Amino acid sequence: MRSGVKFAVIGGVFVVFAGGVGYGAYNIYDGLTGDSGGATTTSASQEVKTGPLSAEEIDKAAKDFLTGWAGGGDAAGVAQLTNDAAAAEPVIDGFHDQARVVEAVITPGKAVGPKVPFTVKATVELDGARKPWSYSSELTVVRGLTTGRPLVDWAPSVIHPKLTAENHLVTSEADAPPIEAVDRNGTKLTKEKYPSLGPVLDQLRERYGADAGGSPGIELMLKSNDETVPDQTLLTLAKGRTGKLRTTLDANVQAAAERAVKKFSEASVAAVKPSTGEILAVANNRADGFNAAMLGKQAPGSTMKIVTAAMLMEKGLAAANRPAECPPNVMYQGRTFQNLDGFSIPSGTFAQSFARSCNTAFIKLIDDTKDDSALKEEAEQVFGIGLDNWQTGITSFDGTVPSATGGEAAAQYIGQGTVQMNVLNMASITATAKQGTFKQPIIVPLSLDDRERATATRSLPYSVAQQLRDMMRLTATSGTGANAMSGLGGDKGAKTGSAEVDGQATSNSWFTGFQDDLAAAAVVQSGGHGGDAAGPVVAAVLGAG
Incomplete structure (x- = not known):
């Protein structure tokens, strides 16, 4: 600890003082585990202990670490109280020397097994600026593998819950103005x-x-x-x-997006204005805080059929009112594909297959394209996907449809396999279908930094765009998106998707749709059918536009 540290017992709390200022607190009378007995130490001559830790061992290990850490003068010594001293020392040292913590009172709560929660009430100071800082964290006591000693199981989150091996605490002049x-x-x-x-x-x-x-x-x-x-x-x-x-955000649409994703764990949604590409909302409800709406990379399931349908119609292989065979299952180059619950449409149209999300109707047409790269080209040239050139204003993933052949290419037709998208990509695809022309999404005006907006090579032919919108309208009124979209008026369209993920019992729920000059897309991890989970999220966002 720092020189000049004094100890005192005040009101049943052990307090470490340095220069008259409290540096650490520890309840030594009742013990963290509720056990009043003292801890024993293991000398070099004693047999190495094994087995579960005793309450006394947990108490002493936690006390030694917390008081040593709060003292702040011997990071190397405190690090030796953990099971990874080399990793712990710079983080403990940085708490005082880089984060500029000049005072700290650390108060443990009652231990739960080997876990000891605690609160930190600290003061941070630099160049005359001084502020209190408080938070909660926890540590876990384990038995050392070689010594048998009770040690703190090291993780940066012991020092602060947001610390990881990939970041560090620093107090300084900010790199950017507020x-x-x-x-x-x-x-x-x-x-x-x-x-x-x-x-x-x-x-x-x-x-x-x-x-x-x-x-x-x-x-x-x-x-x-x-x-x-x-x-x-x-x-x-x-x-x-x-x-x-x-x-470009819209507070009302953003508020609706925030409320909608909170109804499901691991959910994301994004909304864009088709006529301009302006992003009106981006929201996530994820345990990891990741901005999956703009940076996620997942198979989008049958929402991808918007792109596939456009490609097939552009090539003259399908049309909204043309008959399309939709059997329960189909095999393509050694891979079997089937429809949800094995449904079929004995004598339907391509529009009906789209509205009911018939996988087999799309895959049966793959041979007729005579071009395994057709879907990739459609995504890039018409929908602006996969060129890695979006300039939204912040970091985003542009989606990708890699080159594929055989069964892998067939999987891409229905949004599986190697296709990777996020909800901003799918909202943009829907906006392109609605507008007929790709407008790269932006979140701040281009004039702010004169960045160059990505463009597509060509627009959708008018007749193809019209058919695509009509099929999405059919989906929203009498197809798989009807329940979710039932409360919306105006010009509306939709496409549902369920994306299977290896090792995941339930598929991810995808949904994308438009209402007038607003397009939105959502995904809910393990949400099942597209209309069941992601559908209500999209409908709530569209309804706020």
């Missing part, structure tokens, strides 16, 4: 009101803070070791001057 992000109508957008916008707002600040007229303040930040990942502010010690940044 911003006040506003929606298209001037409404303020905050992480508190729109939680899933957190990673979006962080990126917007990182990219455009300097252009928005602000100046940086002093902040305690979570910095990624990857320079392309924006800083996350944990505490503001001194505010900088805030700049204003206008986005």
Whole structure:
């Protein structure tokens, strides 16, 4: 610990003092486990202990680590109290030397088995700026594999729950000035009101803070070791001057998106304006906080049939009112494909096969294209997918339809196999179908940084675009999307999808649709049928537009 540290017992709490300021707290009277007995240590001459840890061992290991950490003067010694000293030492040292924590009172809660929760009440100081900082975390005590000693099971999250091996804590002048992000109508957008916008707002600040007229303040930040990942502010010690940044988002649509994804775990949704490509909403409800709506990479299931149908109609191999054979199953180059629950349409049209999401009707036409790259070309040339050139304003994945042959190419026709999309990609595909021309999605105006917007090689032929919209309208009124879209009026269309995932018992639920000049797409992990989970999410977002 730091020199000059003093110890005292105050009200049943063990407090470490340095220079008259509290540096650590520990309940030693009742014990974390509720056991009042003292712990024993194992000397080198004693037999190495094995078996479950005793309450006394857990108490002592936690006490030694927490008081040593709070003292802040011997990171190497405290690290030796963990089962990975080499990894622990720089993180413990950085808590004081990089995060600039000058005071810390660490108070444990009651242990639950080997796990010990605790709260940290600290003070962070730099260049005269000083702020309190508090949070909760936990540690786990394990028995050392070689020594048998009770040790803290090391993970960076012991020091702070958001710390990982891929980031670190730093207090300094911020790299970018703070911003006040506003929606298209001037409404303020905050992480508190729109939680899933957190990673979006962080990126917007990182990219455009300097252009928005602000100046940086002093902040305690979570910095990624990857320079392309924006800083996350944990505490503001001194505010900088805030700049204003206008986005294309719509606060009402965003609010509806936030509410909709909260009804399902691991859900994402995005909405775009077909006539302009402006992104009106991006929302995620995920345990990992990942912006899957813009960065996710998953098979989109039968929502991909929008692209497949466009390609088949452009080649003259299908038309909305032309007969299309839809048997219960079909084999193509050694792979068997079937329809949900083995349904068939004995004498239906291509539009009916689209509306009911008949897999076999699409796969039976693959040989007629005489071109395994046809779907990839359609996605790139018409829908702007897979060229890796989108400039939305923040980092995004553009979707991809890799080259494929044989059975793998057939799987792509129904949105399985190697096709990779996220909900922003699918919302854009739907917007292209509605508009007839690809408009690359944007979240901030192009004029902000003069970036070049991606374009497609060509638009959909008018007759193909009209048929595609009519088939999506049929899906929304009497097909697999009818239940989800029933509460919406206006000009509406939809496509459902269920994407099978290896090792996952239930398929992912996908849904995409449009209403007038708004398109949206959603995915719910393990949500099952597209209309059951993702459908209501999309309908709620469209209804707010």
